[in-house]
Amino acid sequence: MTQVRIHGRGGQGVVTAAEMLARAGFLAGHEVQAIPSFGSERTGAPVVAYCRFSDARLRTREPVLEPDVVLVQDPTLLGPARPFAGLAPGGIVIVDTTADAPWVREHAGAQDADARVVTVPATRIAMDLLGRPKPAAAMLGAYAGCADHITLDAVQQVFRARFPGAVGEANAEVATTAFAHVRGDLYTRDDSPEKGDAAAPAGPRIVPQEVSRA
Amino acid sequence: MREVLEGSQAVARTVARCRPGVVCAYPISPQTHIVEALSVMARTGELSACEYVNVESEFSAMSVSIGASAAGSRAYTATASQGLLYMAEAVYNAAGMGLPIVMTVANRAVGAPINIWNDHSDAMAMRDAGWLQLYAADNQEAADLHVIAFAAAEELGIPAMVCMDGFVLTHATDVLELATQEQIDAFLPPYSPAQALDIENPSTIGTMAGPESFTETKYLQHLRFLDAAGVIEAWSERFRKAFGREAGGLVARYDPDTLDRDGDAPPASAEDLAVVAMGSVVGTLQATLAPMRAEGLPVRLVGIGAYRPFPREALKAALGDSRHIVVVDRALELGAGGVLTGDVGRALAHTGSRIHSVVAGLGGRPILEASLRDAVRRALADELPALDFLDLKAGGVPEPPVGATEVAR
C-alpha cells in the first residue's frame, strides 16, 4: 500500500489533486482511495488530503499518518503543516517551489530527514500554461516523474476526463512540463549528499532529484 | 463497471437512476455534493421527469418531499446535522403519514459547539422518528443502499434514511461499481403510492387522532416496523442475487480471518470478543482486526446495517455465544454512554453479556487503527472500562488564547 498526503491551501485544488491522483492510480491498476480532510476553511487556509494505492481492496478510513509520498503545493506551508511528519523512511516529498531541495529542508526543519525531496515550480508552470494558479496537474506530473505509482499518461488522462477541452489539454501540458522538469533537472538540482550514488536516468525507473539517505 | 468516484457522486448517480420524481434539498455540509450533483443532472436532463426544488430550509425540504410523495412521486432529499434537526418535526410527520421518502443523512455532529464533521448524533436524535435507518460501511454500500432503501420503504410505506458518514464517506473517492440504469429499472418496482392525493379517488390524509385511536395507530406503526426487518432483509438478499455483492441487510457478518464481508460467516463463539459497530468505522475495524486475528486473538466483527428497525434477532444470531462485546459508538447519550450500546444492551438483555461502550470519532475526530487496536487489546485483557472515550485527550479542551479572552471580556 502506498499512502500519499497532500498539503496545500484552499483554492489550490488540493482535494482535486487527491482525487485526480486516485484516478490516475486506478488507471495504473491500483485499488485507490482519496480522502479529503475537509474543514470549514475558506480560500487560502491550509488544507490536507490523502490518497492510498493498494493491490488489495482498501478498507481503512483513518487519515494517512505515515505517508510514503507528500505533496506540498505551497512552500509557505513547509513550516506550519509539518509535511515531513510521519513520513515513511525514504519517503518522497515533492514541493511546489522555484527553490531547491536544501531550501525546502531548511524551511521544513527537516535537514536530516530520511526523505527524497523534489522541487518543481508547479504554480509557475500552471500560470504559464494554464493561466491560473492551479498546481495540481503539475504536482501529479512531477509525481509521475519521480515515482512509478502513476504514469504521466494516466495523469493526462484524468485531467482530460475531468476538464474536457482546452482546460484539460492545458492541464495535460502542465503535467508534461512538470514531468520533464523533474526528469530534466535531476542532476542539476540534486543536492543529495550521496550525489554520486544516483542511478542513471535511463530505463523505466524514474530517478528522483534527491535519493534516499537510507 | 468499476470506477473511481466520490461517495457523493456515487450516491447522486444511483439516486438519479432510481428515477425520483421530486428532489428537494437545502444545502448543508457535508451533504452538498450529493444535491449539487442531482441539481446538475436535473438541468442536463440526465435526471428526467424530475423536479429539482431549491427550498429555503430543511424543514421545507422535507415538507416538499412529503407533498411530493403524497402526490404520487418518488421523493428524495438529503441533509445532515442541524438540518436534520431543523426538519425534525417533518421527519416524524413523514413517517406517521407512511410516506416512503428516501433521505440521505450525511452524518455530522450536532452543535453546540457547532461542528461540521462526522459523528452519528444527528441520526441518533431521529432514532424514534419512525424511519428506517440504514448505515453504509463504505461508499459502495452507500450507493447500493439507496436502491434497497427505495424498494423497502415503498413496500413498507415507511420512509428510509440512508446514513453515510459525512466527509469520511461523502467526500472520499473510492473505487466502486454503480448499479446501472438498466439494472435498477429491472430491480426497483415503479413507485405506486398507497395513498396518493388523487382527484379520481379523493382521500383525506393526515387527520387528527384522538386518545381513542392514537394508541392503535402507533401500535399498527409498531407492527409495521417489526415487519420492516424482514422486508429489508428480503430486498438486501434480492440485491445480492441481482448485483452479486452484499449491501444492506440488518447485520453484516465478516469472515473471522479475512474480515471480508460474508453473510455466511459463522456466528461468534463463546471465547470471542465481538466488536459491534456501524458506519465507516467498520472498514477501519476490518483493517485493524485482520492482523489481530492473524496474531491469534479471538476477535470478531459484527456490523450493524439497519439501526432502525434495530435488528435484535439478527444481531444475537451473529454474536452467537459471544458474551463479551465492544460497541464502537459514534454518538453519545450524555450521562450514559454510546447510543448504539444502549440498543445492543437491550438486545442482549438477560444474556449475561459484558458490554463495553467505546465512544469514538465524535465531531470528526479521526478513528485510528492504533487506537482501536489498543481498545480491543484492553478489552481482551479485561482492562477496558464499561465506557471508554477513544483518544480522549488529557486536560480537556484547550484554553483560548489570552487575547481572545480579553476581547471576550
Place this chain on the structure above:
Amino acid sequence: MSDHDAPPTLGLSTGPATSLAYHTGAWRTERPVYVDLAPPCSLACPSGEDIRAWLGSTQEGEAGFEAAWRQIVAANPLPAVMGRICYHPCQAACNRGEVDEEVGINAVERFLGDTAIARGWALPEPGASSGRRVLVVGSGPAGLSAAYHLRRRGHEVVVREAAAQPGGMMRYGIPAYRLPRDVLAAEIRRIEATGVRIECGARVESLDEAQAEFDAVVLTVGAGVAHHVDIPAGAAAKIVDAIDVLRDVASGHAPLLGRRVAVYGGGNTAMDAARTARRLGAQDAVVVYRRTREQMPAHPTELEDAVGEGVRVQWLSTISEVSGPTVTIERMELDEDGRPRGTGEFEELDADTVMLAVGQEADLSLLAGVTDVEVRDGVIAVDPGTLMTGRDGVFAAGDASPGSRTATFAIGRGARAAAAVDAWLASRVLPAEPVLREATADRLTPWYYSDAPQQHRAELEAARRVTGFEEVLTGLDAEHAVFEARRCMSCGSCFECDNCFGMCPDDAIRKLGPGMRYEIDYDYCKGCGICAAECPCGAIDMIPEVR
C-alpha cells in the same frame, strides 16, 4: 412481496365527506325557522291588498302583470282608480323608506290598473249562485267594493245610486285632473260585467222596503253633504261648499269663482278645491287653515301638489267674517294641548269666493224614523267586526260608517261588509280578522338591497296643470313599473336570495329548487344564527331549542 402482515400505517387517512356521520345539530341551543310575516305595506293598506305579492308578480315583467293585477283585484276591484287617488299609506309604511326611498307602490298599481283596462282583463267570474239578493245603497268605493265582493260570492247584487252617475265621491268629489272619468267608468263597467246591477238616479227611500225586496242591505251612502260653519257674512259674500263645486265641476257645470278664492279647511277636499279653483281661473287660491302643517289632515303629497300649483296656505288662521270680497281672518295660536285658540289679532284678505271645506256629513235621510239603526257621531253605528247595524241584515260601510273617510278604507270596509253579509246569509260566524306579525324594519338586513331610486311619475309642469283638467301624473311604463316593483324588499317573506344557503358555515341548509325555497338540515345546523342575521328580508326566526 415479503411476509409482513401488519397493514401500512397510512397516517390515518380517511374517505371524503365522512364527517356526515357526525351530527352537529346536537350543539344547537337555538334553531332557525323560516317564517312568512306580514309586510308593513299590506298591514297599512286599508283595502287589504297583498302588496308584496303583487309587486312580486310584477317583478317578473310581462309574464307577471296579469297575475299581479289579479292579486290586486282579489281585494280591490278599482286598481286604476286607486293607483291615482289613493293616498297610499302603504308607501308611508314601506320599510324601504329607511334604506333609500319607499317603493312607489301606488304608481305600480296604477300601471297594472291601466294595463288591465287597456287589455280588457275581466274580473274573476262570480261564484256559483247563492240565490240570495243583496242591495247595496250607494255606488262609491265602499258600495262598489261591497257589490263586487258579494257578487264574487255568488249573490245577486243590485246597487242603487241616487246620483245620475255611479262612483260617489270618486266621481263628484275628486277632480278629473286626478281621476280621469273614463278610467273610473271603465273600472265600474268591469264590475257591472260581473253581474252587478247598478241603478242610478235610484234613491232608496225606505229601509223596510229595501229589506222586503232583498235578503240583506249594505248602506254605503257616503258622506257627500258638506259641513257648515257659522261665519258672519254680509249679503254680498259668496260662500260656497267646496264639495258642491267639485261635484259641479265633475258634472260639467263649472261655476264662476272669480280671480281670488279662499278655501277654508285643511283636508284633501280643501286641497282639491284650491287646485280646482286654480284650474277654473283663480289667480290666487289661498287655503285658510286653523292649525299647523303638522296637524293638517290633508295628505302631505296633496299639499305639496297644491303648493306646487301656486296654492298658498295661511296657517293658524280662522275666517271670522266675510264681507263682500273682504275676508277677515283671526290669527290663532296653539294652547298647551295643541289646540288652536284665538289671539285677537286680525287681518284681511280679498276673496271673490270663499269655499268651505270643513268636512262632510253622511246623508242619512234613509234612516229617518228607523230606530233600530243607531246613528252615532253623525255616522251609522255598526258592530266593528261584522259591520252590521243594529238591525239584522243591514250593514254599513264607507264614509257613512265609522272610520277613516278615504277611498281605500271604503274599499276595505266594503269588502269586509261583503264577507259579513255572506256569513250572515249563511248563518256562519264571520271569523275575526287575523292579527298578523309584522315584518318590521329592524328584522331586515338592508345592506343586500341595491341602491335604486324610486321611479317618480313624471309630473306635468305645474304651469300646465293649472290650465285645465288634464291628468296631472302620467303613469309608469312597463320597464319602470317592473324596476319599481323590484325595489320591494319582500319584507318578511323569503325570495330565494340564497343568503342562508350560501352563508351557512355548516353547510346545513338544503336548496330545494326554484320556488321551493330551502330546508334546514337540523341534523347539522348548529344554530349560529348567521342565516337569520343575514336574511335580507327577515324571513328567518331564531327560536329557543327545547329538547
Place this chain on the structure above:
Amino acid sequence: MSTVHIPFLQTGTLAVGGRLLDDAERSVQSHADRPSSLTKGHRACQGCAEALAARWVMDTAVEATDGRLVVANATGCLEVFSTLYPESAWKPPWIHSLFANAAAVATGIASSLHAQGRDDVRVLAQGGDGGTVDIGLAAVSGMFERNDDVLYVCYDNQGYMNTGVQRSSATPASARTATTPAVGRHPGAPQGTGKSMVKIAMAHEIPYVASATVADLRDLEHKVRTAMAIRGARYLHVLVPCPLGWGSQSSESISLSRAAVQSGIFPVVEARAGELTDVQRIRERADVEEYLRPQARFAHLFKPGGEDGLQRWRALAEANIRHYDLLGGRP
C-alpha cells in the same frame, strides 16, 4: 312543501343568489349542486367564518379547475375541526402535514404533479394567520419567491384560536387575547406590532395577491377564480371573524366583516406583480365602533381610559381610507 311564488329582487350581486342574474353571474355558492368541498359534520364553532370562507374558496377553486384540485392544509382550527379521525369533512383530495409547512407541502405536490405531466391538476394551500404570518412565513415566502404554482389562502382570524386565543403577529392592536390580557396600563395587544401579510406577499412581486372577507362572497369568488386562472404563486388573505376569539355573537361573523370593510379597517384589495391594481370602495361608510363594539376583545376601549385606543383605531381607518382611496374620492 308546496311551491310558493318567488319574486325577483334587486339585490344585485350583494346577496348570494338573486334570480335577476344570468347563470354565469351567479355565485358558486348559490347553486344547489355546489361542491360543498367542506361539508356538514365538521366541528367548527357556531358562526365560524373560517369554515364558511374555506368552503367558499374551495368550492370556487373546485369549479374553476373542474374538480382538478388538491389541497394542503396547515395545522390549526380548520384542520382540527374538519378531520378528527375517522371523519373528514373534505371532499377534494386533502392533506395535512404540519403547522408551518402547508406552503412547502403544496410546492411538493405541485412539483410532483408537474413531474408527472399533470399540470392540469392545481394546488391550493391554506392555513390560519398563525400558520401563515408567524410559524409558516418562511415556507410561504419560499413558495412565493420560487413562484411555485400554488394558491395560498390565509384565513386570518387574528390569533391562535385553536390553542385558546393567544396573540399572533396578525392580532390587531388593543385586542385582548389570552397572552395580551386587557389589564394594566396598556391593555390588549401592544400598539405598533404585527405584520401585513398582504404587503409582504406583494413585496415578493408574485403574479397575484388579494384580500377578501366573508362579507362579500362575489368578490371572494371572483378573486379565487382570477387566481386560479393564473399560473405561479398566488396569495389570498381572507378576514374571518372568530366568535370565540373575538368575543362576538356567532351570528355576527358576516356583519363584523362588513363593518371591518365599511369602516376602512380592513382594505379589500387586489395586486398584480407587486402593484396594487384594485381596491374595493366603501359602499356605506361605517364608524369603527360598528366593528369594535360587538367584540368583547375590544370591550376595554369602551370603558374609561379606552379613548386613546379608540382614537388609534379611527386613525388607522382614516389612514387606510387615505392610503387606498377607499372612498374613491368621495368625502
